[in-house]
Amino acid sequence: MESAILPIREAERLRALASLHLLDTPAEERYDRITRLVAAHFGQPCAAINLIDADRQWSKSCVGCHRTEIPRQISLCAHAILSDDLLVVEDAAADPRFCDLPAVTGPLHLRFYAASPIHSPDGHIVGTLCIYGPQPHTFGPDARQQLRDFGSLVERELSATEIQSALLSEERSQARFRAAAEANLDSFVILESLRDTQGKVVDFVFSYANSRVDQIMTLHREQILGQRLCELLPVNRTDGFFEKYVRVVETGVPLEEEFAINEPDLLPAWIYHQVVPLGDGIAITSRDVTARRAAEEVSLRTHAQLQEAVQSLERRTRDFMLLNELGELLLSCRTIDEVGNVVALSLRTLLPRTMGVLYLEETPGSPLQSAATWGGHPAAAPLARDACWALRRQRVHYVSVGKKEIFCRHSAAEHRSESLCIPLRSQGYILGLLHVLSMRIGDEPTTLDEAQRQLGMTVAEWTSLALANLMLQRELRQQALRDPLTGLYNRRYVEQLAP
Missing domain, CATH: 3.30.450.40 (GAF domain)
Structure with missing residues (x-):
């Protein structure tokens, strides 16, 4: 070891x-x-x-x-x-x-x-x-x-x-520190009330400011000491801060709040604001919480992204399990009807908020016939091969909401939102067509996202394999029971009929 x-x-x-x-x-x-x-x-x-x-x-x-x-x-x-x-x-x-x-x-x-x-x-x-x-x-x-x-x-x-x-x-x-250190967290100032002859507070005067006041203001403490609050910073009166400070002085009830500032004499930031009564004035503690607010926003975005990623993984895991089950069912099908039923039932779950139809060829060169539908698709009439761009081009044909002018003629006009036509092929031969339409919710069209389109193509590929497998089994049975030269039933067929 x-x-x-x-x-x-x-x-x-x-x-x-x-x-x-x-x-x-x-x-x-x-x-x-x-x-x-x-x-x-x-x-x-x-x-x-x-x-x-x-x-x-x-x-x-x-x-x-x-x-x-x-x-x-x-x-x-x-x-x-x-x-x-x-x-x-x-x-x-x-x-x-x-x-x-x-x-x-x-x-x-x-x-x-x-x-x-x-x-x-x-x-x-x-x-x-x-x-x-x-x-x-x-x-x-x-x-x-x-x-x-x-x-x-x-x-x-x-x-x-x-x-x-x-x-x-x-x-x-x-x-922990709010009571013991009322205002020395960051910027700390003491304001004394300035009263008129009737005793009404008309302004406040800066009587003290610590060395960190310039973290909030563009002014140094030497420039604000002895100055009137509302004359030096008019925003306090215009934005209602002065009235709040007067209320703290008169009621003795402290004030705490957070707000954004963007004034010429103040640095742009989110501020945590604590105002407590102090004699005939107030003490104001101000802390820049911009980083904390940014961290909260980052945390919310990260959580939302994580939730989205987990939900996406859960959907992918579910789709993977459903696709595995679909593959097993298709390989177990013995008739064309069974293939159609399995595909329709599976697509109801794999592609919610969609409708569609599975067209299959009954005889070579003839129009395709509807084998199964889901989501209320109205398909009933046979599909001419020249009515579908996918059959003409022998490749997937996807039409988004903004390209309605190139919808296939067989798409139901009243249900058109987004359309996906996938030809079913085996060794270059067209076996049928898988047609998927996104549903409308009220008057609003829905979309087929990349994951849904990929699921549709995977289902079409597996359906093609299942159909090719059924055709091969049918051909092998014919070869086992008929003479290759005359086309008549051979001795093995007669032996199987014998009692």
């Missing part, structure tokens, strides 16, 4: 791992969802998000695993974190580095293993997203890229965790 060497800058890597606050934490659905998708997508019994600590491997999430912690010296993932590249072991029993590991020789019988390194937000490799199983397995370039993409999803979650931790830390810091 070959022990894994320690990565360069191991101490920094361990600090980065600890800063994530993930070790020995409960399971989280956002990570479990990814491992479930990975296991299902690659068809492996086991998938895990493993973190490599100083002397152990600990699993944050796993599917098909029996242990969440093992010693680091017997971990395959300890080898995977040594490089930014994927570690792929197609047959561990034949690999001298791993052939005598307990995972290989023990009850797990591990043979295939593939892992994508997982980086912390500051770039250190803290663990892996891995898949493994008991059978040797070839792992091609496409599969490797897909595993890297799944690893990127895990890294996005780690980044989201760091942002959330930073926001929580800031909120705790504000709560």
Whole structure:
């Protein structure tokens, strides 16, 4: 057994791992969802998000695993974190580095293993997203890229965790120091009330400003001390801040708020504003929270992108399973009618919000006949070969909403949104046509996106194979029962009829 060497800058890597606050934490659905998708997508019994600590491997999430912690010296993932590249072991029993590991020789019988390194937000490799199983397995370039993409999803979650931790830390810091250090967080000023002869507050005068006031204003503190607030910064009166400050003085109730500023004498920013009563005046603490607001926006965008990516992966996994089932059903069909029914039923699920028809050739050169429809398609009449651009050109014909002038004549005018005509071919011979139309929702047309068009072409290809298979079976039966020269039934046919 070959022990894994320690990565360069191991101490920094361990600090980065600890800063994530993930070790020995409960399971989280956002990570479990990814491992479930990975296991299902690659068809492996086991998938895990493993973190490599100083002397152990600990699993944050796993599917098909029996242990969440093992010693680091017997971990395959300890080898995977040594490089930014994927570690792929197609047959561990034949690999001298791993052939005598307990995972290989023990009850797990591990043979295939593939892992994508997982980086912390500051770039250190803290663990892996891995898949493994008991059978040797070839792992091609496409599969490797897909595993890297799944690893990127895990890294996005780690980044989201760091942002959330930073926001929580800031909120705790504000709560801890608000009472004891009312105004010394960032910019801090003290304003004394300026009253008229009737005792009404008509303005405020700067009596103190700390050295960091220029982080909020374009003026230095020497330029504002002794100056009137509303004369120096008229925005306080025009935007209603002055009235709020007077209310704090008169009621003794502190004020906290966040607002955006963009004034000539103030630096453009988002400001956290805390105003507390202080004698016959107020103390104002101002903090630039632009970075925090930006982090919140980034966090929201990242979360939305992650949700979209996970939903897309779930849809792809579902479509992959449905396509596999469709392929099995098509290969099991014994008649043309069965092929039509299977295709129509499958496309109702694979291509929602669409309608369509499957046309098939009954006799060579004759118009195509409707074999099956879905989504309420009104097809009934035979399809002449010159009525469809796809049949004329013998290639896929797609028409988007903006190109209605080149719709095929057979497309139902009242249902036209987007159209996809896919010829069914085998060895250069036209067997039929798969016609897909996007439905209208009210007066608004829907579209056929790239994924839907690709699904339609895949279904058409598999349908062509099923039809070619049926034609071959029919031809073989004819050759087995008829004389090739005379076309008459032969002795085998007679023997089959004999009692």
